[in-house]
Amino acid sequence: MQLEEPQLKPRDYVVVASMLFGLFFGAGNLIFPLHLGQIAGANWLPATLGFLVTAVVLPLLSVLAISATHAEGVYDIGRPLGKWFALTFMVLIHATIGPLFGTPRTATVAFTTGIAPMLPKQWSSAGLLVFSALFFLAAFLLSYKERKITSAIGKVLNPTFLLLLAVVFFVGFLHPFGAPSSAPVTAHYQQAGLLNGFLQGYNTMDALAGLAFGVTVVTAVRGLGLKRDRTVSAVTAKAGVLATAAIGLVYVLLILLGAMSTNYFTASAEGGTAFNQIITYYFGAAGHALLATMLTVTCLTTAVGLVAAFAQDFHKHFPKVSYTAWLAMMSFASFLTANFGLETIIQWSTPMLMFLYPLAMVLIGLSTTSAWFHRAPVVYGFVVAFTVVPALMDMVAAFPAVISKSAVGLAVTHLRDYLPFATVGLGWLVPALIGLALGLTVYAVQQRQHAGAQEME
Template sequence: MKSLEERQLSAKDYFVVSSLLFGLFFGAGNLIFPLHLGQLAGGHWLTAALGFLVTAVVLPLLSVLAISVTHSEGVYDIGKPLGPAFALAFMVLIHATIGPLFGTPRTATIPFSVGVQPLLPNQLTHVGLLIFSALFFGAAYLFSYKQNRIMASVGKVLNPLFLLLLFFVFFLGFVKPLGTASAQVSTTAYQHASFFNGFLQGYNTMDALAGLAFGVTVVTAVKGLGVHKSSRVSLVTAKAGVFATGTIGLIYLGLIVMGATSLAYFKVSADGGVVFDQIVTHYMGAFGHAVLATLLTVTCLTTAIGLVAAFAQDFHKHFSKVSYRTWLGLMCAASFLTANFGLDQIIAWSTPMLMFLYPFAMVLILLSLTSPLFHRDSVVYFFVVLFTAIPALSDMVVAFPAVVSQSTFGKGVARLQQYLPFANMGMDWVVPALVGLALGLTVHFVRVAAAQRSESMEQN
């Protein structure tokens, strides 16, 4: 008999792993943010889409590749070169942001707000959200209860159903388009800086952060197929990541075009959920709303399963006295409570955390990918992260709701931020990070040269 390490995966196995990754990445935000971007960008949809694809497709792919290159099993390993304390703090912040504080509750509030709430009287909104979110996270708990069944639940059942419904909507939208995308008027912000605005919109998907957190779930799933050697697990993960994120990129382009063409019939909406409802109702009437509600619920449930499972797996690994299922229950309960604050509050308070965490995530992903060049030396990580911290903190303060951003402190930070290069584009962390990289590499190579000279003198 062949050992588990020697088992060769079939094309079907790769497809199922890719489908799992796709399902974990693609939630309701991945549907509504590209549509809204299309409406905002109008005729400038292509350059906006290119910016969006960098942070919503390329960066998540790089996060998967970072897991592969470093043979990591999750977000903790990505931050480990800076020491266990930093790695643990980074892991907790990532999981808290994409988990019970913002990301996971959003998976319940979006399908409710778009698909269910319009059907309810205003006085029943809060009760409806309470019941819907309880059922939603109850289902997420049951699907995630057995770790070895997550891939079967998401990759083989929920994900194909979601894709079938989505491509049905695409078929209608492109056979009989609402208008011509290039002919639509752009909003003011997208007439001159469409690429960078699209780039920042990609933050909202949270997929670069999620890619790091999903590492442990994907690695567990790949090992469940009989692959245990770390190099092969990394290779399978990388191949599946390329296929999954490539498919997501194509869907994003389709959604952005649909959003832009919708301007021929509808005004710019408050969010992508509204325009999606308008589009499907235009083509299919009341039945279209039912399709949309089902589509959003299914895709959100797949993402919720991945988020709660990744949270429970990572926390059980590092706080092993509490079982996986207990962490899973705590995660679902906390997400249920946060969801009942409502979608608007969740989005308002999640933006500052994303502005803070994304620069750290981006530099750590890029450092992980290039780490073989400097032997994953912690000093390089230290200087890059140190110099990234100041602009990341200022971005967070400025992005807070008015109670913080418009305070005396918030206005003072905003004035100081203007002195950083590219601050008006939301990219003020880039130059400091490069300065930190230059310093870190200088120290690294000086130390390497000194060690080589010392070794040479000892040999002589």
């Protein structure tokens, strides 16, 4: 007996896509493209293409991976390698984009860039304490009812943010600082703009977030009355394409705005300062209020998605603790970490990204193409085994000097540098391809042996 399901209207797809956009698009997604535009200058186009691969294509593939495998979360993506690997990978992903780095960053970026410039310096620590407490209380309340997340983000918070951002784009391109073609180019982007843009896309954390948001998106889609896995997957995929296309357009406009701004400002150390300069230039004193509102809204949408995804996944695999309890623990832990400050969070998050991003990329790639080799564990095993060692080396090399410059850290970095493309952070690429070739070869041999055994029976 087939389940009767409602026919979705275009408006339903737009609401789900809006929710996805809001989940993905946090403060980092706002400030990193601006900063990229400033440092790439006239060479903004190749840098943009590289950035779009890791900041748009990979998150889209992560959504498609959830869709193609009928998965409901990051755990299912790693399941072909066994439940312990899948559980470990899920915990590492959620810890990185959750209470250790990603979720606290949503509050610290909003405060540091939007609120702190309006406060006396001596109030910064107390201000961050109060702001982060209120911020994560709001995130907890908005994600308390799982079925209401779509409405909170897709119908209210994200449209509000997009309206404010549209105002900034309208004014910025109506009265440009100058042509991007005349903007100065920093040394790293004079020759290797494409590659450096690719690596800058890591900072958005969206490929990791896309895997973690899977359970939130699937829950939201099922909340529309859909039951069949195939239908849920199709709606998720269509909404993912729509959302990431919109994100890509916003990225291009932000990068262009950043590049044009260097005709007037010198390139800043990070995108928060750049955005503050641009907003103040166009909107004066009122710009600070606009900036604070934009950053708080977009950061809150991402924080809601991250705390909800964490609680949903952990409740599913550790059901003795309720969704609400996991949600409260996640929100409180993120509040504590946020008060270490933005600089400390970014400094220690980079090594984890250098380790997890290669693993996430190969698992996303394997999941989206898994129909070709029937999700054979042997293919997954070879690829991940050949990826994990260079990824660990990249992690050690990216740690702060207390680790990376120690005797062990220097020895690991020296060994890593023998790998092709290691010096540009892609030392895992060739080993992963070798692992893929070996895995597919072993899989093909196993299939022939199995076919031969069947013929003999």
